[in-house]
Amino acid sequence: MAAREILRLPDKRLRLKSEPVKRVDAGIHALIEDMFETMYAAPGIGLAGIQVGVPKRVVVMDLSKKDEAHKPLVFINPEIIWASDEKSAHEEGCLSIPEYYEEVERPSEVKVKYQDLDGKTHEITANGLFATCIQHEIDHTNGVLFIDHISKLKRDRVVKKFTKAVKAAGKEAGKTTNKTAKQKVEA
Ligand code: K1U
Numbered sequence: 001m002a003a004r005e006i007l008r009l010p011d012k013r014l015r016l017k018s019e020p021v022k023r024v025d026a027g028i029h030a031l032i033e034d035m036f037e038t039m040y041a042a043p044g045i046g047l048a049g050i051q052v053g054v055p056k057r058v059v060v061m062d063l064s065k066k067d068e069a070h071k072p073l074v075f076i077n078p079e080i081i082w083a084s085d086e087k088s089a090h091e092e093g094c095l096s097i098p099e100y101y102e103e104v105e106r107p108s109e110v111k112v113k114y115q116d117l118d119g120k121t122h123e124i125t126a127n128g129l130f131a132t133c134i135q136h137e138i139d140h141t142n143g144v145l146f147i148d149h150i151s152k153l154k155r156d157r158v159v160k161k162f163t164k165a166v167k168a169a170g171k172e173a174g175k176t177t178n179k180t181a182k183q184k185v186e187a
């Protein structure tokens with residue numbers, strides 16, 4: 001079991017539509033174990049396969065409170081089969097867009113069909129934070145980010161900020177490489 005790297009905006013892989021899981025086998029179980037380790041380490045309350053670079057329709061979640069025991073939840077091939085007309089707004093964050101939070105309006109209640117670790121199909125009704133989180137995670141499986149639900153002005157601003165950060169990190173890495181190369185020439 002190992003924590004994996006979480007992809008960050010503007011990584012294009014976050015825009016991929018994930019593939020359905022055909023068979024819930026040992027490989028899927030191992031991926032899910034790693035996803036829990038990654039999510040708890042971050043820390044976060046949810047994670048989708050694509051956030052660790054695996055474009056499979058797998059979601060993990062844990063909505064337990066700080067001093068409560070862990071309540072791990074697994075959703076394989078989750079799909080929304082009903083959504084309420086009533087909407088509610090909640091503040092959302094994303095482990096792929098760290099330290100950025102915005103209010104997002106979504107259906108207050110959804111019914112979700114999914115498979116468990118044994119490949120058995122279930123249906124569940126979600127509301128409150130559970131409804132917000134499961135919709136956020138199912139969006140990830142479709143290449144949709146929560147910033148797609150906010151104004152273009154705010155979205156453009158956050159994409160620009162994260163793109164700039166990646167470029168700056170690249171330049172820093174380049175500086176180190178160049179210095180090493182120069183040192184090698186001088187040696
Ligand atoms: O999918 C993700 O990027 C995870 C994301 C889930 C989420 C949070 C809030 C609303 C909708 C979806 C996160 O976990 S962000 C981090 C977070 O919310 C949190 C972190 C530590 C303690 C409690 C919450």
Ligand code: ZN
Binds near residue numbers: 095
């Ligand atoms: Zn997210």
